[in-house]
Amino acid sequence: MSTPIVEIKHLSKIFHTLEGETLAVKDFTLTINQGEFVVLVGPSGCGKSTILSTLAGLIKPSEGEIKFNPSKVNKKPSIGYMLQQDHLFPWRTILENVFLGLEIQGNLTPETKKRTEQLLDMYGLGDFKNHYPNQLSGGMRQRAALIRTLAIDPEILLLDEPFSALDYQTRLAVSDDIGSIIKKEKRTAVMVTHDISEAISIK
Numbered sequence: 267m268s269t270p271i272v273e274i275k276h277l278s279k280i281f282h283t284l285e286g287e288t289l290a291v292k293d294f295t296l297t298i299n300q301g302e303f304v305v306l307v308g309p310s311g312c313g314k315s316t317i318l319s320t321l322a323g324l325i326k327p328s329e330g331e332i333k334f335n336p337s338k339v340n341k342k343p344s345i346g347y348m349l350q351q352d353h354l355f356p357w358r359t360i361l362e363n364v365f366l367g368l369e370i371q372g373n374l375t376p377e378t379k380k381r382t383e384q385l386l387d388m389y390g391l392g393d394f395k396n397h398y399p400n401q402l403s404g405g406m407r408q409r410a411a412l413i414r415t416l417a418i419d420p421e422i423l424l425l426d427e428p429f430s431a432l433d434y435q436t437r438l439a440v441s442d443d444i445g446s447i448i449k450k451e452k453r454t455a456v457m458v459t460h461d462i463s464e465a466i467s468i469k
């Protein structure tokens with residue numbers, strides 16, 4: 267049976283700026299089940315990033331509510347957020363980059379190090395762990411960015427147009443690649459994109 271991990275109910279968000287008000291999201295409702303891969307597709311400016319930022323807790327809804335783990339008395343799951351650019355630090359090796367989230371959490375232990383190195387090996391970056399980001403292709407860097415996000419063991423992955431910095435052909439190959447990693451790791455994921463072919467290639 268499918269277990270809901272997030273319930274978004276009647277979410278609306280209005281941004282107030284000096285120029286006026288922008289209704290970024292209007293009455294959005296969605297239930298996401300454990301292990302589900304949800305892709306939200308829509309044109310630029312339709313409010314996709316706002317939905318992700320609200321899910322991540324970075325901004326507050328103007329109306330509506332988000333319930334996490336409704337069956338476990340609203341326990342907030344850990345969330346990993348992957349952005350449009352890979353944001354790997356050029357002066358750190360791939361290994362040092364994928365350890366970053368764990369370091370920030372103060373959770374870089376022999377066990378978490380080992381698990382992260384296993385992810386690099388499993389997903390074809392084991393031979394590149396001592397390379398620097400500029401020595402890797404765009405697709406490999408994006409894979410490294412995903413492994414950095416997975417290293418902190420998030421219950422929900424949020425992906426904001428994670429392939430938009432890549433050229434078209436690489437984008438389709440990498441989205442397929444990243445989609446299968448996320449499924450293999452049995453993660454719940456929410457991805458937003460304006461590109462319908464990208465959404466379809468995540469099968």
Ligand SMILES: Nc1ncnc2c1ncn2[C@@H]1O[C@H](COP(=O)(O)OP(=O)(O)OP(=O)(O)O)[C@@H](O)[C@H]1O
Binds near residue numbers: 316
């Ligand atoms: N912090 C903010 N302050 C004011 N307006 C904002 C803010 N963030 C987003 N908006 C506005 O809200 C609307 C939705 O933006 P959002 O970034 O969520 O859309 P999007 O679908 O993710 O588009 P894109 O793919 O271009 O990022 C846009 O009109 C945008 O200008």
